[in-house]
Amino acid sequence: xDQVTQSPEALRLQEGESSSLNxxxxxxxxxxxxxxxxxxxxxxxxxxxxxxxxxxKEKERLKxxxxxxxxFLHITAPKPEDSATYLCAVQAxxxxxxxxxxxMLLVSP
Amino acid sequence: DTEVTQTPKHLxxxxxxxxxLKCEQHMGHRAMYWYKQKAKKxxxxxxxxxxxxxxxNESVPSRFSPECPNSxxxxxxxxxxxxxxxxxxxxxxxxxxxxxxxxFGSGTQLSVL
Numbered sequence: 725x726d727q728v729t730q731s732p733e734a735l736r737l738q739e740g741e742s743s744s745l746n747x748x749x750x751x752x753x754x755x756x757x758x759x760x761x762x763x764x765x766x767x768x769x770x771x772x773x774x775x776x777x778x779x780x781k782e783k784e785r786l787k788x789x790x791x792x793x794x795x796f797l798h799i800t801a802p803k804p805e806d807s808a809t810y811l812c813a814v815q816a817x818x819x820x821x822x823x824x825x826x827x828m829l830l831v832s833p
Numbered sequence: 834d835t836e837v838t839q840t841p842k843h844l845x846x847x848x849x850x851x852x853x854l855k856c857e858q859h860m861g862h863r864a865m866y867w868y869k870q871k872a873k874k875x876x877x878x879x880x881x882x883x884x885x886x887x888x889x890n891e892s893v894p895s896r897f898s899p900e901c902p903n904s905x906x907x908x909x910x911x912x913x914x915x916x917x918x919x920x921x922x923x924x925x926x927x928x929x930x931x932x933x934x935x936x937f938g939s940g941t942q943l944s945v946l
Contacts, residue, residue, distance in 0.1 A: 765921065765942060768937045770936065811876075820930075
């Protein structure tokens, strides 16, 4: 059974204080690992797809990396508008997405 | 146009009511999905339509009835819901059901009284 574990469950940062979110996964035949951002009461917004170990993707203050067992979402010099829940999901071959429970990020000014 | 549009944004219904949630996308995607999300929980897959045919039903109670009238539209018909069905209902689409990224709508916040 595919499993996704995200840590920490919640993270509070000061503006400008860089940190990383973790997504550990077990899946038989990874087809893709996805990061989404979700604001309260809204649908998840796609951020990145990673397909193979060693791959990295960047977008503004966010950088996602992937190993064979986990993915990190690095947030550099976060701003209050980066506050959201960040969801990680994996897809195995011939399977739908398995989501983690998310990390709730709060960035204080 | 990279949007998935859901209506209504909010819905309050009684347990004896019949209502429908609507979802529309114009990205030419051939897979469409319904997810249910409770507060502080991840989205849970309910149904997948691929090329307008129901391909996955995750053992959802029959009081939820999906419909895909065409490749751009997806409906979720609701009847005799229970208070525990209150949640955010999310529609999503993807190019196919083979692993491309999902585009989510903003959701319908449903309250069952």
